[in-house]
Amino acid sequence: MSDFVKYLPPAAIPEGGAPEWKAADAERWRAARVPAVLGPVAGGWILLPLILCAVVLLAWNTPEDTSVGTEWAGYPAAVLLLALPAWYRFLPGASAVAAPLIALDAVLVLGELAPGDTAGRAGAGLIIGISALALTGALLRLRSRRVQRALILEAAGDARSPLPAALPDSHRTRGRTLLLTGAPLCALAAALLLTALAQDLNAPPGQPYDATGQQVLALLLLVPGTPLFGRGVTAAGAARRLHLGPQPVLRVGVRRSEDTAWILADARTPTAPPLVAFRNRFDDSYSSRPGRILVGGPSERLRAEHHDINPDTEAYEALLYGVPREGAEVVLEYAVNTHDGHIVTRFTAAPLMPFRRHRLRPWPPAGVSYAQQREERAERRRQERSSSSSSSSSGGCGSSDGGSCGSSCGGGCGGD
Incomplete structure (x- = not known):
C-alpha cells in the first residue's frame, strides 16, 4: 500500500527544472x-x-x-x-x-x-x-x-526532460486494440466492395448486377471501422510523439473524481479550476514499477516533512511531461510513501479526454498526514471497543448492587 505525497520533494525535480504552471498561464x-x-x-x-x-x-x-x-x-x-x-x-x-x-x-x-x-x-x-x-x-x-x-x-520555458523509464506497459502499446479492431472491419468492407464492383462491371448486357446489399453491409462495417482504425493511429501517434525527444515539464496539481482525474494548474490553490481530464479507472494506465527513490528515513519523519493526503478529497502535486491538448497523451510523475522508509516516484500515462463538466468543489488543505490520521482514528476505535468490553464485563457484582445476588455472581449468597 502506498500513500500519495502532497508536494514533490526537491529530489523529484529533473535536472532541467520544472516551473509551476502559473494560474494566469493555465487560464489562457x-x-x-x-x-x-x-x-x-x-x-x-x-x-x-x-x-x-x-x-x-x-x-x-x-x-x-x-x-x-x-x-x-x-x-x-x-x-x-x-x-x-x-x-x-x-x-x-x-x-x-x-x-x-x-x-x-x-x-x-x-x-x-x-x-x-x-x-x-x-x-x-x-x-x-x-x-x-x-x-x-x-x-x-x-x-x-x-x-x-x-x-x-x-x-x-527551457525546462525539458526525457520521459522516465518505468512507464506503464499500456503506454507502449497505446492504440493497438483499436487498430486490431478497426483494421479487420475496414478490410472486410473493402473486400465486399471490390467483389461487388467486379461483379457489376462483369455483368452480362441487359442483366445489371444489384450490389445494394453488399454496399449496405460494407457501409455498416465502415462507419465503425474507419473511426476505430483512425483513433488507433492517432492514439499510437500521441504516445510515440512523447519519445521523439526531451519533453516540456511543468509542475501541476492532480485531483481524482470517481473514474476521472483532473489536471489543475497547481496543488496549492483550493479554488484552482480543473483544466483537462484523464481516465482514472483503468489500472493499466498506472505503472506498478517504482521509479526513483527520492527520500529515505524513519516513517515518522517522512510523514512530518512530506505529508501524504487523501487524493479523493485534495489535490497532489505531479510533474507533467508533454503538451496537454485535445487528443494528446501526457505522462504524470508523482511521489508516494511506500511505508518502508522511502518516498518514491510513480507514473501515470494519461491519454487526455475532452470532458468539461466536473463535480469537484474547492478543497480544504489537511496540512497533516492522512495515513497518520487514519491510524490514530483506528487506534481510538480500538481503545473505545476495549473500554466498552471492560465496562460490560465488570458490571455483574459491583458494590452498587446493594448486595443482591445474580445468578452470574459465582457461588451464591452467604457462604458456608
Whole structure:
C-alpha cells in the first residue's frame, strides 16, 4: 500500500527544472478551447440527429432504379456522411477533409433533383449546412491545438526532460486494440466492395448486377471501422510523439473524481479550476514499477516533512511531461510513501479526454498526514471497543448492587 505525497520533494525535480504552471498561464490555455457546442463530444452528438434527418429527407421520394446496374457515384459521400459524427468526435483532421467532399456531393445532388422534390432539396441543403458546421468546428479545434501547444511551450520555458523509464506497459502499446479492431472491419468492407464492383462491371448486357446489399453491409462495417482504425493511429501517434525527444515539464496539481482525474494548474490553490481530464479507472494506465527513490528515513519523519493526503478529497502535486491538448497523451510523475522508509516516484500515462463538466468543489488543505490520521482514528476505535468490553464485563457484582445476588455472581449468597 502506498500513500500519495502532497508536494514533490526537491529530489523529484529533473535536472532541467520544472516551473509551476502559473494560474494566469493555465487560464489562457483554458480560454483557447473551442466553444463547448463545437467540442468533440457535443459536436458529435449534434451532428448525429441532423445527419439522420437529412438521410430521411433525401430518401423520401427517391425511387429504386437498378436498370443500369448499381449506383456507385454517391456511395463514397454516403460513407463519409454517416461516419462524420464519429470522425468529428475523434478525428478532426479527417473531418476537415471529409466535410467539403460531402458538401460538394450535396451540391451535385441538389442540381439533379426536380424543383418539386421539396423533401430531397431540404435534405441536400441540410447536408450542406452540416458540412459547414463540421468544417468550422474541425478547423477551430485544430487551431486550438496549435495555440495550446504554443502556450504550454511558453509556460515551460527551457525546462525539458526525457520521459522516465518505468512507464506503464499500456503506454507502449497505446492504440493497438483499436487498430486490431478497426483494421479487420475496414478490410472486410473493402473486400465486399471490390467483389461487388467486379461483379457489376462483369455483368452480362441487359442483366445489371444489384450490389445494394453488399454496399449496405460494407457501409455498416465502415462507419465503425474507419473511426476505430483512425483513433488507433492517432492514439499510437500521441504516445510515440512523447519519445521523439526531451519533453516540456511543468509542475501541476492532480485531483481524482470517481473514474476521472483532473489536471489543475497547481496543488496549492483550493479554488484552482480543473483544466483537462484523464481516465482514472483503468489500472493499466498506472505503472506498478517504482521509479526513483527520492527520500529515505524513519516513517515518522517522512510523514512530518512530506505529508501524504487523501487524493479523493485534495489535490497532489505531479510533474507533467508533454503538451496537454485535445487528443494528446501526457505522462504524470508523482511521489508516494511506500511505508518502508522511502518516498518514491510513480507514473501515470494519461491519454487526455475532452470532458468539461466536473463535480469537484474547492478543497480544504489537511496540512497533516492522512495515513497518520487514519491510524490514530483506528487506534481510538480500538481503545473505545476495549473500554466498552471492560465496562460490560465488570458490571455483574459491583458494590452498587446493594448486595443482591445474580445468578452470574459465582457461588451464591452467604457462604458456608
